[in-house]
Amino acid sequence: MRLLTHNMLSSNIKGVINGFPLRIEVEKVVEKQVDFNPDFLKNMFSKIDWKALADASKIMGYAELPEEVPDASVLDSDEFLQKFHHALLELHLEEGALVCPETGRRFPVNKGIPNMLLHEDEV
Amino acid sequence: MPPRIAQIRLVKSHPHVYAPCDDSYALVDALLADRKKLIDHNPTICMEVGCGSGYVITSLALILKSESNSPHFFATDINPHATRVTRETLEAHGVHAEIVTTNIASGLEKRLAGMVDVMVVNPPYVPTPEEEVGGGGLSAAWAGGENGRSVIDKILPVADNLLSDKGWLYMLFLAANDPLQICLEMRDKGYGAKIVVQRSTEEETLHVIKFWREFDNQVDGGEAGSTPKSAPQRGWDFIFSQLSRLSFREMR
Ligand SMILES: C[S@@+](CC[C@H](N)C(=O)[O-])C[C@H]1O[C@@H](n2cnc3c(N)ncnc32)[C@H](O)[C@@H]1O
Numbered sequence: 001m002r003l004l005t006h007n008m009l010s011s012n013i014k015g016v017i018n019g020f021p022l023r024i025e026v027e028k029v030v031e032k033q034v035d036f037n038p039d040f041l042k043n044m045f046s047k048i049d050w051k052a053l054a055d056a057s058k059i060m061g062y063a064e065l066p067e068e069v070p071d072a073s074v075l076d077s078d079e080f081l082q083k084f085h086h087a088l089l090e091l092h093l094e095e096g097a098l099v100c101p102e103t104g105r106r107f108p109v110n111k112g113i114p115n116m117l118l119h120e121d122e123v
Numbered sequence: 124m125p126p127r128i129a130q131i132r133l134v135k136s137h138p139h140v141y142a143p144c145d146d147s148y149a150l151v152d153a154l155l156a157d158r159k160k161l162i163d164h165n166p167t168i169c170m171e172v173g174c175g176s177g178y179v180i181t182s183l184a185l186i187l188k189s190e191s192n193s194p195h196f197f198a199t200d201i202n203p204h205a206t207r208v209t210r211e212t213l214e215a216h217g218v219h220a221e222i223v224t225t226n227i228a229s230g231l232e233k234r235l236a237g238m239v240d241v242m243v244v245n246p247p248y249v250p251t252p253e254e255e256v257g258g259g260g261l262s263a264a265w266a267g268g269e270n271g272r273s274v275i276d277k278i279l280p281v282a283d284n285l286l287s288d289k290g291w292l293y294m295l296f297l298a299a300n301d302p303l304q305i306c307l308e309m310r311d312k313g314y315g316a317k318i319v320v321q322r323s324t325e326e327e328t329l330h331v332i333k334f335w336r337e338f339d340n341q342v343d344g345g346e347a348g349s350t351p352k353s354a355p356q357r358g359w360d361f362i363f364s365q366l367s368r369l370s371f372r373e374m375r
Binding site: 001002004005007008009010011012019020032034035037039040043044047049107111112113114115116117118 | 167190191192193194195197201203206207210219221222223224225226229230231232233234235238
């Protein structure tokens with residue numbers, strides 16, 4: 001699971017109001033090289049919750065992203081885009097869990113696949 | 124060289140996962156028929172709901188793969204075996220999609236709303252007793268409840284929420300699902316529709332229908348070509364006649 005996906009997932013349990021971002025429990029992180037695509041990154045920049053990405057990337061062992069939401073002018077910097085690219089697409093949570101910030105419910109991640117299926121009493 | 128799609132010998136299988144079948148082929152044929160339009164559409168995010176073996180999402184990823192500007196792919200399935208098999212199928216073809224085990228797109232709906240440029244769905248569409256819908260494993264692959272519409276009718280509003288302004292939805296239906304009525308419902312939500320593939324096998328008549336949001340500046344979901352201004356209405360007349368003919372034939 002890429003951090004892009006983490007950035008798009010929220011807790012789907014019935015009644016939960018603040019289900020985002022899910023807290024990450026890391027068991028195993030893998031890095032996979034992905035073709036660099038600046039247009040994609042520029043497109044995604046405005047859609048990403050920056051703080052969630054920067055925090056998640058730190059938990060995954062990559063602390064190179066600025067903590068504060070960068071100004072859109074950083075998109076002209078190749079160095080910034082490379083870091084953004086690495087955090088968003090190349091770091092994978094292979095094993096671990098995503099934890100609902102409100103209820104503490106754990107959604108397991110196995111083989112890089114988060115399982116968001118709910119129990120009957122959570123829907 | 125013909126465009127690459129997933130190779131059956133590289134598609135992983137599992138006793139509890141739906142193996143590629145006529146419906147899967149029809150959906151991929153629709154994507155191939157629209158290949159050039161899909162490439163020109165230049166999607167940022169594509170998504171499959173109900174990915175099963177991964178045959179369809181892998182094919183879509185291969186069709187849209189480019190060195191510098193590949194889209195990002197999501198794939199979901201309610202069956203955990205299916206999502207694992209999908210991962211293996213994608214890897215065997217050297218492509219990637221982000222996979223989530225979930226009911227339709229639950230968990231993604233809030234943050235991914237309005238971001239999906241291409242969505243593909245081969246839903247469970249077989250009419251069955253309502254109790255069979257959503258069972259674990261393989262029966263979830265086909266059990267569609269009354270008129271086969273139970274899951275379809277849940278997917279359509281989710282698609283409406285997730286699709287971007289330029290979003291396209293390719294979805295497979297059986298004549299028994301009453302696709303004409305589905306098209307009318309989608310029209311009320313502001314969508315245009317077009318049959319991309321229709322095919323009759325011994326048991327069933329399948330159609331892949333493409334939906335797109337109709338705005339003044341995008342009346343035709345890339346279907347423009349040289350058609351004159353009145354095309355949308357004509358398109359509707361056309362789809363009505365096609366679908367009512369099919370439903371009629373199926374009923375006899
Ligand atoms: C007809 S099969 C299609 C599989 C594959 N896409 C193909 O074309 O070969 C339907 C798939 O949808 C999945 N499915 C059924 N209900 C679902 C739901 N509520 N949410 C997500 N996936 C679902 C099934 O597990 C199955 O893999």
